[in-house]
């Protein structure tokens with residue numbers, strides 16, 4: 195008898211839990227649909243009357259190419275030293291310094307993915323501000339990008355500042371690396387962008403810089419930070435002086451956003467959690483289990499365009515929600531659907547290039563139906 199009663203109770207509990215779960219799921223699907231509608235509202239209509247540039251001029255700040263030449267000058271024969279000196283003049287770099295700086299980083303794919311994604315989403319012009327040696331590599335990937343080889347030059351901040359009046363949004367960090375000279379220049383670029391009220395998406399090594407100096411972004415409400423798991427942990431620790439609660443992503447993202455003065459934060463992961471310090475949204479658009487590098491760059495590049503569109507549209511088009519929150523949701527849903535579609539075709543061999551090829555169809559499915 196007691197065993198039968200226990201069985202009935204367990205089955206009843208199971209039914210309650212299943213119902214609660216499916217209700218929660220239905221609720222989140224409804225939320226996602228409502229937010230997708232807000233994204234649709236901010237998309238500017240295509241029109242024959244518009245001129246080039248009107249739908250978005252986006253800048254990506256990132257891309258480095260440090261040489262990995264291991265030399266110990268003291269051990270070289272005199273003739274080899276002369277050769278080294280000639281090589282240094284030709285390459286215009288200090289090879290000893292390259293060795294001392296240690297772990298070389300060469301990222302050209304990340305800024306390319308971010309910049310090409312901005313174009314594919316619908317920006318008219320996409321600029322990349324990168325280190326000198328990275329420029330020919332990035333340019334060779336795509337003739338569609340405008341590439342400025344200035345990020346490691348002594349007057350980098352001034353060079354980028356000249357372009358700021360012509361840019362609608364900046365994406366800072368993809369493939370930037372952590373070289374002190376580049377980070378110092380990027381700090382100046384962030385300050386100049388803030389002074390002009392230009393929206394900034396901060397990703398990857400840009401987040402490394404913000405974790406060292408949170409004041410750089412503190413209270414700037416036209417900023418969106420897009421950390422992955424590791425970047426979020428670093429940032430949280432730096433700002434809130436303690437570890438994030440891994441069992442409560444909602445609470446952690448909300449707290450980080452609030453502590454940064456309502457800067458919008460997007461924590462990427464199995465579900466993307468987005469907050470402006472007031473609302474918390476979750477994007478659970480179906481993706482896949484494939485986690486190749488570069489997917490986050492697709493997200494930050496797309497977000498650069500959507501942030502511009504959302505701010506242009508204003509809060510009346512987003513039903514009172516923060517435009518940046520809506521833009522961030524749009525970029526997350528788009529990236530995840532690109533991942534899903536690419537995975538259907540390529541399975542385990544899916545790469546970010548396959549995802550970039552899906553942007554057009556995924557965007558139409560989500561936001562133009």
Ligand SMILES: NC(=O)C1=CN([C@@H]2O[C@H](COP(=O)(O)OP(=O)(O)OC[C@H]3O[C@@H](n4cnc5c(N)ncnc54)[C@H](O)[C@@H]3O)[C@@H](O)[C@H]2O)[C@@H](O)CC1
Nearest residue numbers: 301302303304368369370371398399422423424487488491
């Ligand atoms: N093709 C390219 O040029 C690419 C360059 N990239 C650049 O590489 C640089 C470093 O970026 P990283 O993303 O590696 O950042 P980090 O150097 O902070 O490393 C993140 C580490 O965390 C791990 N990780 C990520 N998600 C995790 C999770 N959910 N749980 C546990 N571990 C997790 C990763 O395997 C990685 O080793 C940036 O400049 C970035 O833009 C990446 O964007 C990938 C593509």
Ligand SMILES: Nc1ncnc2c1ncn2[C@@H]1O[C@H](COP(=O)(O)OP(=O)(O)OP(=O)(O)O)[C@@H](O)[C@H]1O
Nearest residue numbers: 422462463464466481487488489490491493529530
């Ligand atoms: N476990 C997961 N399941 C489904 N989607 C995921 C998962 N983890 C990440 N994503 C999605 O992949 C995209 C990129 O997130 P990811 O955490 O890979 O960024 P990242 O590490 O910055 O990428 P990148 O290699 O470009 O630097 C986001 O849209 C996110 O929603």
Ligand SMILES: [Mg+2]
Nearest residue numbers: 398422490491
């Ligand atoms: Mg990344």
